[in-house]
Amino acid sequence: MRYRCILFFLVICNSLWSQDKHLLYNQTHNPQSLMLNPGAAYEKTDFHVGVPLLSNIYASVGNTALSVDNLFNANDFNTSVVAAIDRISSDDFAALNQKIDLISVGWRQEQRYYTAGVYQESDAVTNLPKDLIDLAYFGNAGQNRSYDIGQINFRANLQTVFHFGINEQVDENLHLGARVKLYTSDVNIRSVRNTGRFITRESETGLLLEQSISNLDLAFDSAGLENNDEFAPGDVLVGSNLGLGIDLGLSYYFNERLEFTASLLDLGFIQFKKDTKRVTVRGYYEYEGLGIQFPNFAQGDDLITYYQNLGDEIEENLPNETTSEAYLYIQPAKLNLGLSYNFGEEARLCECGLRSAGKPSGNQTLSLHSFTMASAGNLFYSLNVMYQRSFWNAFYVKVSLGIDQFNKPNYGGGVALDVWKVNLFLNVDRLNSFNNIYNAEALAYQFGMNLKF
Template identity: 75%
Template sequence: MLNPGVAYEKTDFHVGVPGLSNIYASAGNTILNVDNFFNNNDFNANVALAINRISPKDFVAFNQKLDLINVGWSNGDRYFTAGVYQESDGVSNFPKDLIELAYFGNAGQNRSYDIGQINFRANVQSVFHFGINEQVNEDLHLGARVKLYSSSVNIRSVRNSGQFNSRESGSGILLEQSISNLNLRFDSTGLEDADQLSTGNILIGSNFGLGLDFGLSYFFDDRWEFTGSILDLGFIRFNKNTRRDVSRGFFEYEGLGIQFPNFAAGDDLISYYQNLGDDIEQDLPTETTADPYTYVQPTKLNAGLSYNFGGEGSWCECRVNSRGKRAGNQTLSLHGFSMVSAGNFFYSITGMYERSFWKTVYAKVSLGLDQFNKPNYGAGLALDVWKINLFVNVDRLNQFSNIYNAEALTYQFGLNLKF
């Protein structure tokens, strides 16, 4: 699934065990971990230190994938694949100014808070896909995959702007506060009727889109191989069960002017907060519509270079050379990945060492750097026995001794049958 043009193992047919052929989950953030908050120090002091550490460019992200159906079959020099997977992903920046405003308050603070730091997006979708992989010649494989996206749940709020300004009045008693240049937009689908969502309408959503994947694999010789892919060149058009809230304007607030009603003349109690709310609604109107919107999929780029070496190659057609024989039972490789989501740059550069044993057991260790800042040690294990292929991958092994120090965790599991 990472590369529709990879030099595949030429089975006649494969099928993934439904719900088990690929289970993937990843979550992390770029700055904080559990130990930052829960340690031997005072909790309130820890929170203050944590808030001081973050910046508006820091973010938290998650991604989850579950293969529901995955099959493939050969036809001459072509291998066809088809299937359905469910995916959810999201990313949100830390709005540092607003976190400070909420935690510390603005009493005695003569400063401006950036409302434009609000930046997030999340999507839940099902993906129906069909792909073709063709061996063009002895050295080159090309592949493409078409995808139909289906979604009933989506939220996003990006490219916002505005300032909340707070300053002491001349007397030093009252705070003069204002909101300026506010342009805040929130798009959502499926939130208003979330209690009516079921497994069925999450699997087959009410909004659809299209996407494409492309990939290749090229052998320079029987030891060197280059791979590359571009995934999720696509979009979803949300036009059912949508809601758009847009707030724009300016607002000046210099404190409540206390007035005492003349009860003898029949005056009623003055609703100060109701009047304040009316003023805010007048100066900062929120327009709510059911306008459709387009969600652009985060496009992913992968590139890899590998070198095979070691003992006698096993007679198989995985990572084949022109003679159908693998050159060595060991592989050194370098893999790069990049993606942009909600304006945040995701990347990883990973070096890997893989070795096969008895044409049955495949083990891998890796060392990489990514957007979550720390070096990442990972490992993978695969069993290829009879018709069964089983694999497990984990990362952040350097954090397993104290998982509370980890900013991110990822795991992957799969079970497939080959014929």
């Protein structure tokens, strides 16, 4: 059982993400790039519509510590598990993110471009509690050690977002944009900012294992988990807990070649009121623990009762409180910054920024992009250098090289095709891991199909 629990945890964490979509960022020929920067200098169409359920599909998963190959390799399996656990530090974490556009439209009116739509998103992040993994796998027998219970730190949310945005060309140099969002959700769980220590030490006689729990302050918030069997598909699509948020963005041309972009996304919150549950455990407890004398089986004692009594005693001395009070969930805000230089042969005269004055855009772009986001006490970041080239104003190729929270080089690539009224794009991150995905600690892809008029 011990092996199964620890293996389940490691394999689930084995596969991160990040909501960093640098390959799509500032692709001004793609209307979906407005979702990453509402102030982008989008090459305005009169109207665009996303193919329902296919206009923008994104998925990513991974962690900062392990790959499948760390667990399943030529070494003895137990040896591999021990080595994998040894690789984990208290700073490691795992996460996943998934997003799909349900409806997406945009239309032009004079110098403004309006967008509206609905998308569904799920994301989760959890720390890898190094001390508690050690405790679960190796046990505490013979250990004089303090375990940090505060390493329990996670959050997960499933939401549907309704949004409306405005992109305005202020002058020939500057574009500004904003988007308002209505968040709806029925499923959420979090446990952050916990404290507590589990201390174990041998007694002076060496016959007992003295253990204590100190400074314990644990809180678990959840919504939608108590009555999940009553969910209907519509409840997941449109949640009964509501929140508000905004996105902000800009694009500024220093000259006809050099452009600066920035966006701040998901400044918002959700107020969870329906089907909520908060469990808190606080206190201090010290006990002598398990002595060498086990239950007297000859007198009818059994091991299950022995451990159950111990658990009841701890629970009695560390009571928990369960309430159904509302709580506020703060969305993880995301910051994008970009600097790009256009050069090469003239591609076309596009209707955006300075280039609307008749200045060429060039068919090549060299850009620098940074991304940061804080979530559940963890910092997500990336810095990427990217090169994009267009062919015949219809076919686009983009490649990237960067670093991120995994502290290793990351290669990405994307292609896009504008044929007649159809815009197709495919972006794949972590290309350096695709030759052997068992060595990958993170994978991400994005696909979309839109119609432009």
